[in-house]
Amino acid sequence: MNNVKQLPLWGKIAYGAGAGGFSIIDRVMITWLLFYYITSPLEGVEALIPPFIFGLIMFFGRVLDALSDPIVARWSDNYSGHLGRRIPFMLFSGIAYAAVFILLFYPPVTGQSALNSIYVAALLGLYFILFTTYVCPYLALLPELARTNRDRIDLATFKAIFSLLGVGIALIGAGILIGMIGFHGMVWAMAVIGLILLYVPLLIKERHYAKAEPATLGLVEAVATTFKNRAFLIYLIGNVTFWLGFNIVTLNIPLYVTILLRGTPEATSIYFGLAFVVALLFFPVVNILSKKLGLKVMMMFALLAFLVLLPIYFFLGQPLFGLRPEIIAYILMGLTGLPLAVIFIVPDAIVAAVSDLEAKLSGQQREAMYFGAQGFVLKTAMGLSTLITGALLQFFGSTIAAPLGIQLTGPVAAIFILIGVIVFARYPEKEVTAFQSKESGITG
Numbered sequence: 001m002n003n004v005k006q007l008p009l010w011g012k013i014a015y016g017a018g019a020g021g022f023s024i025i026d027r028v029m030i031t032w033l034l035f036y037y038i039t040s041p042l043e044g045v046e047a048l049i050p051p052f053i054f055g056l057i058m059f060f061g062r063v064l065d066a067l068s069d070p071i072v073a074r075w076s077d078n079y080s081g082h083l084g085r086r087i088p089f090m091l092f093s094g095i096a097y098a099a100v101f102i103l104l105f106y107p108p109v110t111g112q113s114a115l116n117s118i119y120v121a122a123l124l125g126l127y128f129i130l131f132t133t134y135v136c137p138y139l140a141l142l143p144e145l146a147r148t149n150r151d152r153i154d155l156a157t158f159k160a161i162f163s164l165l166g167v168g169i170a171l172i173g174a175g176i177l178i179g180m181i182g183f184h185g186m187v188w189a190m191a192v193i194g195l196i197l198l199y200v201p202l203l204i205k206e207r208h209y210a211k212a213e214p215a216t217l218g219l220v221e222a223v224a225t226t227f228k229n230r231a232f233l234i235y236l237i238g239n240v241t242f243w244l245g246f247n248i249v250t251l252n253i254p255l256y257v258t259i260l261l262r263g264t265p266e267a268t269s270i271y272f273g274l275a276f277v278v279a280l281l282f283f284p285v286v287n288i289l290s291k292k293l294g295l296k297v298m299m300m301f302a303l304l305a306f307l308v309l310l311p312i313y314f315f316l317g318q319p320l321f322g323l324r325p326e327i328i329a330y331i332l333m334g335l336t337g338l339p340l341a342v343i344f345i346v347p348d349a350i351v352a353a354v355s356d357l358e359a360k361l362s363g364q365q366r367e368a369m370y371f372g373a374q375g376f377v378l379k380t381a382m383g384l385s386t387l388i389t390g391a392l393l394q395f396f397g398s399t400i401a402a403p404l405g406i407q408l409t410g411p412v413a414a415i416f417i418l419i420g421v422i423v424f425a426r427y428p429e430k431e432v433t434a435f436q437s438k439e440s441g442i443t444g
Helices: 009-038 051-078 087-103 114-145 149-181 183-203 219-226 230-260 265-293 295-315 325-355 367-396 404-424 429-440
Strands: none
Touching: 009 051, 009 087, 009 114, 009 149, 009 183, 051 087, 051 114, 051 219, 051 367, 087 114, 087 183, 114 149, 114 183, 114 325, 114 367, 149 183, 149 265, 149 325, 219 367, 230 265, 230 295, 230 325, 230 367, 230 404, 265 295, 265 325, 295 325, 295 404, 325 367, 325 429, 367 404
């Protein structure tokens, strides 16, 4: 790797901008597509798709999303072109991704129709495939552009900053834009902003900063070899159990606010915003401490912090320590932002590090497959978290009169975090960093 340049600061910022692009577009899709087709913002028009059918369509899209991860990963790892292995995928998928996003909000029929369902199913499937075609190679660029943990932590930090800003723009800006330029005006504006950010990383000339030979493994062999990496498996279990548990809690925040705290739906954004603002402010601290203490220490801090905090969600709506329930909720969400900041940064740097060990397994560089394998497992876990949430609410209650199902989500989520703590404690960081130092020529 000594024949390539070190990525400068502007390059790290440019790389991070890409995450802002797909964060904006994807968050607007997740937040507003259901609203558009179920309630329809067009005055006097009935729902365009029945809610249950829309749910099935979204599930279908998520299945395609998960399945496309290893396929795109293998394609990118094995690709050879004059622009590199990753940039070509980002170049050709970005504009198509934004275009399909816009088309999703232009149904062929005004009013409820099977044609609308078929239209959305086809476009959502294409949307998720294009999302993966951009994001998987984008993530694989991180370990190739930065060969040391310090640089990788920097790249992951800029990615986290832009991701959080993108979510903020989508959640806050969409409502403002709808009032100013209408619903479709908002969609076009978000698509343009997102598209510009998607193409900022293309300013980086991949071959100047990343030296990688195309891999040659077939799809099945590539997936199997990836899961033979012990360090990756240990990390993956720790990260997946975290997201499984955290997503259970995230899904229920509107219920925490409206049922347990007796607040309004609009107040939900305040609690979300509090956690994200704290996370954003804590990013520089995570960056510095990750370089000084190591990635394992920071990941363990995040897991242990959630293990302590999540069971307290059981008591939301009740006065504790003489404080009003709302104050307890604000403190809890603020504290949640601290480990959340770690999870936004550290996992990407860990995947980048453990992918270096691939040289011992196959002698090839297959960074995309590691992010692809993680994406497949994470998306499956997200689906499982929805099923677990539904079961808790169905069998234990989700109303003011019977709130036990909502209260149990925190403790149940903590059980998954506990599994992550036990497994990730065995993460062999010394082995990973020793091999990385040997391969990079780093001393000390």
